[in-house]
Amino acid sequence: MADLQHPNELSEAFIEAGGTVDANEEVILPAGTINSPQLLMLSDIGPAEQLATHDSSIVDDLPGVGKNLQDHLQVKINCACEKSITLEGADSLGNVLTYLLLKRGPLTSNVAEAGGFTSVSKGTERPDIQFHFGLSYSVTHRFDNPEGHGFWLGALCLRPENHGKITLQSGDPVIDHQPKHRRPDDQGC
Numbered sequence: 001m002a003d004l005q006h007p008n009e010l011s012e013a014f015i016e017a018g019g020t021v022d023a024n025e026e027v028i029l030p031a032g033t034i035n036s037p038q039l040l041m042l043s044d045i046g047p048a049e050q051l052a053t054h055d056s057s058i059v060d061d062l063p064g065v066g067k068n069l070q071d072h073l074q075v076k077i078n079c080a081c082e083k084s085i086t087l088e089g090a091d092s093l094g095n096v097l098t099y100l101l102l103k104r105g106p107l108t109s110n111v112a113e114a115g116g117f118t119s120v121s122k123g124t125e126r127p128d129i130q131f132h133f134g135l136s137y138s139v140t141h142r143f144d145n146p147e148g149h150g151f152w153l154g155a156l157c158l159r160p161e162n163h164g165k166i167t168l169q170s171g172d173p174v175i176d177h178q179p180k181h182r183r184p185d186d187q188g189c
Contacts, residue, residue, distance in 0.1 A: 033069065033071050037066035037069075038066075038168070040065050041056075041065060041166075042168070043059065044056045044057055044058050044059040045062055045065060046060075046065035046066060047062070047063045047064075047065060047067075048063075050167060051168075054168055054171040055171065056171070066165050066166035066167060068165070069163060069164040069165055069166060070160050070162070070163055071160065072156045072157055072158065072160060073156060074132075074154045074155065074157075075155055076138055076153065077154070078146075078152045079151055079152070079153075080150050081150050081151055083149065084149055086135045086149040086150060087134075087135045088137075088150070090106035090107055090109070095107055112132040112134050113133055114132070114133040115132045115133065116131045117129070117131070117158075128157065128159055129156070129157065129158065130155070130156050130158050131154065131155050132154045132156070133152070133153050134151060134152045134154075136150065136151065136152070137150035137151075137152065138154070
């Protein structure tokens with residue numbers, strides 16, 4: 001059984017088990033900014049010219065797949081907390097029961113407990129940076145969190161101006177496909 005805390009292990013287990021799923025209806029598989037175009041291209045859907053370099057049997061030539069990547073990049077600082085006041089252990093049986101029966105407790109948290117907006121660019125009236133504060137560690141989307149209690153503070157760009165693209169490095173679904181940015185010198189939000 002694959003460890004759900006490590007998605008690459010889950011992907012590898014799925015592939016080893018045969019790697020196919022049949023459906024009678026439409027399937028919606030949201031996989032995020034990076035993995036959605038990756039999954040489409042691994043399924044032979046995307047820019048034919050790019051797919052052909054990976055011996056694809058092109059199902060649908062869609063030139064826009066993987067293009068015009070715009071993401072709200074975020075920088076986070078994670079800190080250890082010496083007190084038991086974070087969301088560590090929030091998924092315990094007692095907390096699940098408290099939530100189900102009383103609609104109270106740590107499972108009512110939206111995880112980002114506080115936030116704010118500010119402008120750091122000259123000449124703008126609208127905020128271009130958003131801050132978040134969370135009562136848990138948040139390392140690699142919580143897949144690599146250290147043990148114990150912690151919290152995080154993050155800042156993200158609200159209106160990114162950079163555009164990038166996702167391309168396949170290979171037809172191997174386990175390889176981590178990284179985005180390629182057209183304007184790496186652009187620091188605009």
